[in-house]
Amino acid sequence: MTSLLMNETPTDSTESRPDRVCLACMPRGARARVIEVEADDEQCATLSAMGLCIDEEVVIHQAGEPTIVSLQGGRGRRIGLSLRVARCLHVVALS
C-alpha cells in the first residue's frame, strides 16, 4: 500500500474497501489502522516521519478539533492533529 498524493486517482485496494473511513469520523476510544494518507508529498513525509504511516495502529483519544491519537496501538507517541489533517488520513476500524 502506498500513500496517495492529493488529486491522484486512488487505487482500488484502498478506496474500494467498504470499511474505509477518515480518521476524523472515528469516535473517541476507537482503534484503527491507517490505510491511506491523502495529502501532498511533504505532509505525507512529515506524518510518516512522526509515525503516522500506512499500517500504523492508532487509538483515538479525542475526536474533533483537535483529534488526538496514540501510535503503536495506544502506547506510542501521542499526536494532535487539526481536523483538516485528520480528514486526510483514512483508516479501517479494528475490533
Added chain:
Amino acid sequence: MTSSTPTSVADTDPSDADAGPVGTIALFGNPNTGKTTLFNRLTGLRQKSANYPGTTIEAHIGSTTLGPDGPTRVVDLPGVYSIHLQGVESTLCRQVLEGSAAAPGLLAGEPDAVCVVVDATALREGLRFLGEIARFRLPIVVALTMLDVARRRGIEVDPSALQERLGCPVIGVNPRKGDGLPELRSALTEARVPRTAPGASEADVREWVDELQERSSPSVDLLQPSERVSMKFDRAFTHPVIGLGVFALIMTGLFWLLFRIATYPMDWIEGAFAIAGDVVGGVVPPGLIHDLLVGGVVPGIAGALVFLPQICLLFFLLSLLEDTGYLARAAFVADRLLRRFGLPGTAFIPLLSSHACAIPGIIAARSIPNRRERLATILVAPFMTCSARLPVYALLVSLLFAGRPALAALAFVGCYALGVVAGVLTALLARGTILRGPATHMTLELPSYKAPSVRTALLTAYDKGMVFLRKAGPYILAFSIVVWWCTEFPRTGAPEESQSLRTQAAQIEEAQPDEAAALLVEADRAESKHALANSFAGRMGRALEPVFAPLGFDWRLNIGVVTSFAAREVFVSTIAIVFVGDEEAAEGEGVIEAARTATRSDGETLVFTGGASWALLVFYVLAMQCFSTLVVTAKETGSAKWAVLQFTYMTAVAYLAALAARYAWIALS
C-alpha cells in the same frame, strides 16, 4: 534481521569501524526526545549559540570532557522527525551528515561521531530516524531516553539487545537526572559505525525497524493508570471552552509574573547605570569624551541591558511551561483563535512575548516551521504594545484624561486592543497578498507531562539573553551614540536669556543665595532647550514640520519622534528637555504640566491640543519606532528588505491612522 537481510545497505563488521577519542560529536534526534536537555547536561555553561552561515537556524556548540584526551566539541542540531523533509532544519541536518555544512566557527566536514537520541516511548519513530542516519556510515552512539516514561506506559526496551543487533553502543540515559551520563560519555569515545542500515524503500525501512523493535522491545503490558490521567488532561487543555479558560489563566499568570518580577532587576540596572554615569562624569575631565561617555555610551549600554531581565525571565518561564508539555496543547487552543487571520497556533507565543518586547517575540518566531507564516508573525509582532511604549502612553493619556482615571484606564486598554487588531488584520492582509500560500494545519506531537527542569530553563534564559545582547546590543549602543550626537551638535553659545539670568544671579548671590540658585537652574534649562532646538535633531524636527503638520505636530514634537527611534520611551525624556529643559523632569509631574501649558510659536495655540495628542497616541501605538527591532527583523528573516517593508508599512499605517484620529477628534469636538 539477519546479516543476509536484503534491507541492509551494507553490513560491516564493527571491528572495522574507527573507535577512540573524537573531535566533534553531532547530536541528532526527533523533537521532544530530551536531546537539548542531554546537550545541556553534557556541556553545562560551556556552550554558545550562533546561526549557521546563511541560515536563521541556531547552532548550539559546547564542549565536554569524555576522557583523558581533553575536551570534545558537541554540536546540538535542531530536532527533526526526518532528515529527508523539505524544511531548512532537515536540510541542514542532512548537510551536516554529508559534511557540507558546519556550525559557525568550525570547518565543514563530517562529524567524528554522531549521537542519536531516541525516545523509548516512540521507539519505532526513533529507529526510523536512526536508520536514516545509519545510512551515512558514520560512527554512532544511541542515547535511549524516556525509559521510565515508557515503563509507565507498559513498554519495556532492552538497550543491550538493541546494541547487540546494531553493533554500536546503545546507552539508556535520563538527561533530566543525569542517570547514565558517565556511561554515555564513555561510550562516545567508542562510537562505531552500525553493522546494519535499512535500504531506501519504505518497505525496507519498515522491515528494518520491525526487526529491531521485535528484538529490543518485544513485550507490551497493559496501559498504566497515569497515562489515562494524562489523556484527561489532554482533553481538558484542548477543549474549546475549558482549554481557553486554562490558557487565559496561565498566560495572564505568566505575564503578571513577568512584569512583576522583571521590574526589580530593571530598576536596579537603571539605578546602577545612573550611578555609573555619575562616577564616569566625576572621573573623566569635562570635554567631548566626557559628554560622549555620559550622554551616549553609558545610556546606550544601559538601554541594551535594561531589556535583559524581561527577556531572560520570559524565556525562563516559557521553557518551564514547554517542559511541562502544556505548550503543545496550548498551541491547539491558540490555533483556533489565530487560524482565521492566517497565522498558526504556534504564533501565539511570539505575539504574546512581543507585549514585553518585540525582540524576544521575533526571536521566538523561530518555532514556526512554515516560512511564510513565520514571516507574517515577524512582520506583525511589533504592533503589539511593548513595555517601552508605556511611558509614552502614560504621558499622553495623562494629558488627554487629566482627573478622569477611569477613562485613562480605558484608553490604555484601547491602545493594547488597537495594536492587536492592527497586527491580526495586517497578518490577514499579508497572508492574502505577499505571503500567500497554503496554511499549515497543525500536526504536533503531544509530549508527556512532566515536572519542568529548572536547569534547562536557566540555560535557555542565559542563552536567549546572550543572543539578544549579541544581536541587538551593539546596534542599540551605536544608535544611542548617534542620537546623542544629533542632540548635542552643532554646539551653539548660550542664549541671551540664560546670560541674563546668570548676570542676575551673580548680582543677588550674596544677598539672596536661594533665589540666585533658582536663577542658575533656570539658566541651565534655557541653555538645554536652546542647545536642543539648534542641534541636528532640532533641525530635523523643523525639516519634518511639513510632513507631520497634518497630524498637528509642532516641530518640538517632531524632535521627540526622531529621537525615540532609538527607543520609544526616549520620547518622554526628549519632551522633558524640550519643554522643561531638564531630562530628570521626565520622572515626575513636571513634564506633564509643562507639556499641558506649552504653546506654539504664536504664543497662544497649545502644542498638545486634543487632536495632536490623539494623533500622537495612535501614532505611537502603531509606528515602527524601534531601531533595534528592525535590526532583529533583518537578522531573523535573513534579509533587510523585510525590515524595510516592516518600517514603511507600519509608519504609513500609523500616519494614516493618526491623521484619521486627529480629524475624528476635531469633528467630534
